[in-house]
Amino acid sequence: MPVLPSKTRRIGVLTSGGDCPGLNAVIRGLTKTAINTYGMKVVGILDGFRGLVENRTRPLEFADLSGVLTRGGTILGTSRDKPAKMPIGGKVQDMTSVAVANARGLKLDCVVCLGGGGTQKNAWQLHQAGGLDVLTMPKTIDNDVAGTDRSFGFATAVQTAAEAIDRLHDTATSHDRMIVVEVMGNKAGWLALGAGIAAGADVVLIPEIPYDLQAVANFLLRRQRRHGRKFSIVCVAEGAVSRQEAAVATGRRRNGKEADPAELEDDRGYRLVKESLASRLARQLQELTRTEARVTTLGHVQRGGVPTASDRLLCTALGVKAAELLAAGVYNVMVGIRDGVCVPVPLQEVVGIRRVVPLDHAWLLTANRLGTCLGIANAEFSALWEGKVTLEELNSRG
């Protein structure tokens, strides 16, 4: 195939923030197309924005891409460092100008940044404050990047979490126990909701719907009466909050109904070591339902592994589209997917916005109709769905 004309000659690519399956698949799609189809040179920047500040790079050639499509993690390494606030020698410093000078020294026309919400912000800041041209792609198992219907890595994490919950189901039924399983997702409930539905969890608690502990306990007790079995799976997002916590967060005074152990202090005024959300819930629900409970936190297991075919397809399409946009000289956009098509989205429409599960999302109705408890009484869910009550009103019920 003849090399097509390209306005961009040389690009850098970095991966930043928490890793996720599919990063290597994007690097491969982008680099192969950039080199093969458009004759660009590609420089790999190591360990996220820190590598740009410290000028640590490696050339990315065709040979480097062999076998990476299915590999988890990132061949470039990653970090959570921000150019504008980088810890250097014990001090936090603004390294924006150094990052930009290094990119210029490397003769990069554009730096391609693969990352989640924080990375979008950092890339935009390099452009705004330093005049560096950037292009981003949405990476995160949390699926919370704005401007795209889906982030890559999410589908694989749902698969991993669902498979883990399937296994927990086996042991929960055998022992007739409740298992509270905590999944990642930061402040968004996509992963818990997706994996919870896919694995048939009985209760799914997400940050978007602050839960009512008593409503969850009542649901579990009803389930026991109906089926004569005690086993159940409670799938909780790491960012889920109780109604009381939500009310406190929105400025209301704590009503004392549910003391939060995370805020208790010892006799010297030290805050006690934080009890995990899943442990706290298991303890509370065991007490309220008189059912033996166990806790599993899936943690970073959800971030590793071979990307699913659907993620690989998305990653490859995003990488190829990014190369096409770079060749056309389109910069300072995020390449997202909307209605199945890869499109450039202006970074201003992405930065600073967390995409959480909207309260009218079809997955919520799916779960509710199926009989899954979403942390509130069924009548309350219906009223919420129909817009007859707001979340704030529900939270104020305590």
Ligand code: F6P
């Ligand atoms: O953003 C991805 C994510 O895995 C979140 O789901 C989680 O809260 C966080 O990263 C964990 O971060 P770290 O890798 O720093 O422990």
